[in-house]
Structure formats: structure tokens, C-alpha cells
Amino acid sequence: MARDFHIGELAARTGRSIDTIRWYEKQGLIPGVARDAGRRRVYTENHVAWLDLIDRLRRTGMSIAQLREYTALTRQGKAALKEQRALLAAHGQRVRETIADWTEALALIEAKVDFYGEWMRKGKRPAVMPHHRASAPKKEAKKAPRRRTA
Amino acid sequence: MARDFHIGELAARTGRSIDTIRWYEKQGLIPGVARDAGRRRVYTENHVAWLDLIDRLRRTGMSIAQLREYTALTRQGKAALKEQRALLAAHGQRVRETIADWTEALALIEAKVDFYGEWMRKGKRPAVMPHHRASAPKKEAKKAPRRRTA
DNA sequence: GCTTGAGCTGGAGTGCACTCAAGGATGTTC
DNA sequence: GAACATCCTTGAGTGCACTCCAGCTCAAGC
Numbered sequence: 228m229a230r231d232f233h234i235g236e237l238a239a240r241t242g243r244s245i246d247t248i249r250w251y252e253k254q255g256l257i258p259g260v261a262r263d264a265g266r267r268r269v270y271t272e273n274h275v276a277w278l279d280l281i282d283r284l285r286r287t288g289m290s291i292a293q294l295r296e297y298t299a300l301t302r303q304g305k306a307a308l309k310e311q312r313a314l315l316a317a318h319g320q321r322v323r324e325t326i327a328d329w330t331e332a333l334a335l336i337e338a339k340v341d342f343y344g345e346w347m348r349k350g351k352r353p354a355v356m357p358h359h360r361a362s363a364p365k366k367e368a369k370k371a372p373r374r375r376t377a
Numbered sequence: 378m379a380r381d382f383h384i385g386e387l388a389a390r391t392g393r394s395i396d397t398i399r400w401y402e403k404q405g406l407i408p409g410v411a412r413d414a415g416r417r418r419v420y421t422e423n424h425v426a427w428l429d430l431i432d433r434l435r436r437t438g439m440s441i442a443q444l445r446e447y448t449a450l451t452r453q454g455k456a457a458l459k460e461q462r463a464l465l466a467a468h469g470q471r472v473r474e475t476i477a478d479w480t481e482a483l484a485l486i487e488a489k490v491d492f493y494g495e496w497m498r499k500g501k502r503p504a505v506m507p508h509h510r511a512s513a514p515k516k517e518a519k520k521a522p523r524r525r526t527a
Numbered sequence: 528g529c530t531t532g533a534g535c536t537g538g539a540g541t542g543c544a545c546t547c548a549a550g551g552a553t554g555t556t557c
Numbered sequence: 558g559a560a561c562a563t564c565c566t567t568g569a570g571t572g573c574a575c576t577c578c579a580g581c582t583c584a585a586g587c
Contacts, residue, residue, distance in 0.1 A: 234534070235534080244576075246577075247574085247576080249535090250574080254574095264584095265534080265535090265582075265583045266534085266583085267533080267534055267583080268534080283486070284486075285574095286478065287479055287482045287486070290573080292573095309497065311493055312490055312494065315490050315493070319486045319490060322479055323483065325479065326476055326483070329475065329476050329479075330476060332437045333469060333472045335433055336434075336468060336469045339430075339465055343462035347458050347462070384563085394546075395563095395564085397544085397545065397546080399565090400545065400546085404544095414553090415552075415553050415554070415564080416565065418565090440544090
């Protein structure tokens with residue numbers, strides 16, 4: 228279909244750096260990369276879509292290791308459909324849990340913002356800040372990923 | 378009020394490791410740590426509450442640097458009320474944005490899970506996977522924090 | 528045919544947030 | 558008073574996910 232292209236364009240179109248793309252490939256996250264006569268990597272539209280998916284998963288906290296697993300599964304195509312689905316479903320569950328966790332945290336943050344607002348308006352510290360005898364050790368904290376500093 | 382305690386108990390009650398607590402202190406995230414006769418750190422109930430707040434903020438992606446800033450502001454008490462509020466409000470905004478981002482990603486993930494389900498049921502790849510000509514470069518990606526591997 | 532620009536490889540370096548280890552002091556229990 | 562737990566400090570090490578660099582090749586434009 229549409230003409231293929233080199234790494235610079237892929238980088239521009241996906242928002243990742245060239246180095247990151249090469250590094251991802253080395254990590255096994257980018258299947259089907261051809262080379263042209265001059266040994267340069269050649270990409271297709273599919274790679275753009277794939278990197279977009281990768282990005283979604285990364286941004287919702289999937290580690291490179293898990294992404295590598297998932298990529299390996301998709302490489303097996305139909306044969307590993309069940310596993311692909313399971314892996315994604317599990318990730319979806321983690322995402323739901325994290326959203327719940329963040330939503331809860333947001334409530335606390337907003338309460339504290341209100342508390343400050345009160346304090347400023349009244350000139351003196353309001354009686355109750357629901358500093359919440361809440362969260363127990365919460366050993367099983369939700370995970371969330373690091374993002375590039377971009 | 379309630380008797381004070383040492384670092385081991387604080388660690389147990391907040392779910393952080395002893396090393397982390399000492400490291401946080403060195404980073405300027407824990408004000409008002411007294412010492413007993415034997416130079417051991419002494420904590421109060423307030424420290425438990427404070428660490429819980431810190432934890433909330435950390436888990437919603439606030440960096441140590443920002444936490445340090447916030448801590449410094451609270452150390453100034455009333456004098457920096459406005460800044461404390463602004464910092465927290467800004468963070469709340471980021472949290473809201475991230476939740477929105479994650480929610481959007483979740484929709485894609487679930488769509489893909491359904492897609493796999495279809496594929497498995499029908500035995501052949503369904504026509505449309507809204508592989509979504511969606512997300513543009515998305516240079517301004519939402520940030521999210523790293524979590525301890527715990 | 529030479530400059531310019533994009534891409535290549537391999538490997539070292541970075542930033543963040545811990546985490547661990549060594550060697551020692553102090554406190555508590557029997 | 559000996560054993561053991563708990564705490565102390567300093568400094569080094571870890572894991573993750575990039576990011577940068579040196580030195581090179583290749584292709585295209587003028």
C-alpha cells in the first residue's frame with residue numbers, strides 16, 4: 228500500500244525517539260522489521276499502529292518485560308490467541324484497579340485543597356482535616372509506570 | 378498523646394521499609410524527627426499520617442523532588458498556605474488527566490480483548506479491529522510514577 | 528566527486544527511587 | 558553479663574527504561 232519508510236519517519240509519527248525504537252527492537256518489542264539494500268530498517272504502516280498500541284500499554288504501566296512477552300505471543304499468531312487475550316485481560320484488570328486507586332487518592336487531594344482553601348479564608352486552621360485514619364499499610368500498592376521526561 | 382515510637386514501628390505501620398524512611402528523611406520529606414537518648418529517631422502519630430499522605434502523592438506520580446518542595450512549604454506553615462494549596466491543586470489536575478488517559482487506554486485494551494474473544498469463537502480473524510487511527514504523536518503524554526516492586 | 532544527512536553498531540552513561548551491606552552502638556531480656 | 562534485637566551511619570549497588578556518543582557506512586543532491 229502506502230510506501231514504506233525509515234526509522235526517522237517512524238520516530239516522527241509515533242513520538243518516540245529513534246534510539247528508543249532501536250532499543251525496543253533489541254528488546255524484542257518490534258517484530259517484522261525488514262532492511263533495505265543499505266541495511267537500513269524499513270517500516271510499514273503496521274509498525275505505526277503497533278507502536279501506538281505499545282505506547283498505550285506502556286503508558287498504563289506495562290513493563291518492557293511484559294511487553295516482550297506479549298510481543299512474543301503475537302508472533303505466534305493464532306496459536307497463542309488464548310494467551311494473548313489472557314495477558315491483555317490481566318493488564319486491563321490492573322488498569323482498572325489503578326484507576327480506582329488514583330480516584331480514591333484524588334478525593335483525598337481535593338479534600339486537602341479544600342482544607343487549605345478554608346484555612347486561607349478563615350485565617351485559622353479548620354477543625355477537621357479528614358487526615359483520614361485511612362490507608363493501612365497497603366502493602367499491595369498499585370503499580371504505575373514511569374514516563375519519559377518528554 | 379499516644380506514646381511515640383521508633384523507626385521499626387513506623388515502617389510496619391506505613392508499609393514502607395526502614396531504609397526508605399531514613400532515605401526519605403535525608404531527602405527532606407520528613408520534618409520534625411526527634412532523637413532519643415541513644416540517638417535513635419522518635420516518631421509520633423503525626424508521622425504516620427504524614428507518611429500516608431506522602432504515599433498517596435507518590436502513588437499518584439508525584440516525584441520525590443516535588444514532594445520535597447511540598448514538604449518545604451508545609452514546614453513554613455501558614456506563611457506558605459497559598460503555595461501549598463497551589464501545588465496540591467496542580468497535582469490533582471495531573472491526576473485527573475492521567476485518570477482520563479488511562480480510562481481511554483482501558484477502552485482500547487478491552488476492545489482488543491473482545492477482538493481476541495471474537496477471533497477465538499469464530500476461528501478466524503474478525504474484520505475490524507478498531508486498531509484506531511487514533512493517538513497522534515501524543516507528544517504530551519501523561520506522566521505516571523514508578524512503583525516499588527513490592 | 529564531494530558534502531550533507533540519515534542511518535548503522537556497540538557500548539557507556541543517566542536519572543530516579545530505592546535497597547543492601549559493613550561495622551558499630553544501644554537497649555532489653557534472661 | 559551475655560545474647561539478641563533494634564537502631565545507627567556511610568557508602569555502594571540495583572533495576573528500569575531509556576539516552577548519548579564515537580566512529581562508521583550509505584545515499585542523494587548539487
